[in-house]
Amino acid sequence: MSESEQGLAEGQRAHWQKTYGEHPGMYGEEPSGPAVHAAAVFRAAGAREVLELGAGHGRDALYFAREGFSVMATDFSPVGLEQLREAAVAQNVAGRVTTAVHDVREPLPLPDASVDAVFAHMLLCMALSTQEIHALVAEVRRVLRPGGSFVYTVRHTGDAHYEAGTGHGxxxxxxxxxxxxxxxxxxxxxLAKSWILDEVAACEEGSLPRRLWRVTQTVPR
Known part of the structure; x- marks a missing residue:
């Protein structure tokens, strides 16, 4: 990681810590549309364990738990994960939720072929370089079992904020x-090379709206 990339990463970590601290539960309690879609995909594939990357304060992780999945929720913000744990207790799903502070620039803290499904809502489109994104998706493939599904969303170049503000390359x-x-x-x-690319669907979220791709891909058996 270059010095400029390191500075951007540290600045974004501090920004999210501050944001979650000042706005607890900022995304509300209802799950995102992509999480509802992902739960159906995971259930159809027979998944029982879900790894969520970039879980934040947990609206989607808690939804997966309420739907009966065992969930490991990771994020680089301890503040967000503390809010998630408190909400899991309040919703009586604490027994199905574990959390781990983790920066996705580092290898995932899981053994090979150890999880059934992975979900990441707008995590891959954070301040990650293309090289870091490829490394992360390789890690996701490593920890998924054969036949395991990966559902993720990203903002794309048709979004209203593309080329707006400060460019970092x-x-x-x-x-x-x-x-x-x-x-x-x-x-x-x-990113789907060596995977089965099941679907790339256009969707929107928020009042801007944010323009997203919702991607579903599977590890070959």
Whole structure:
């Protein structure tokens, strides 16, 4: 990681810590649309264990737990994960939820072929370089069992904030303090090499709206 990338990463970590601290439960209690979709995909595949990357304060991780999955929720914000644990107790699903502070620039703290499914809502499009994104997806493939599903969403280059604000190179643009790596479609296809690419669906979220791709890909058996 270059010095400029390190500085951006540290700045974003501090930004999210501050944001979660000042706005507890900022995304509400209802699950995201992609999480509802992912739960159906995971259930159809017979998954029991879900790893969520970038879980934040946990609206989606808690939804998976309420749906009967065992969930490991990771995030680089201890503040967000503390809010998640408190909510898990309040919702009586604490027995199905574990948390781990983890930066996805580092290898996942799990053995090979140890989880059934992985979910990441707008995590891959954070302030990660293309090289770091490829390394992360390789880690996801490593920890998934054969036949395991990976559902993720990313903001793409058709989004209103693309090329707005401060540019950091590599399609990363910072607007309002949040740095986003906007995905060209070619990057989605590159990340699916050696996978089965099941679906790339366009969707929107929020009032801007944020324009997303929802990607579902599977490890071959």
């Amino acid at each position: 590599d399609d990363i643009w910072e607007h309002g303090g949040f740095a986003v790596h906007f995905f060209p479609r070619g990057l989605v296809d590159d």
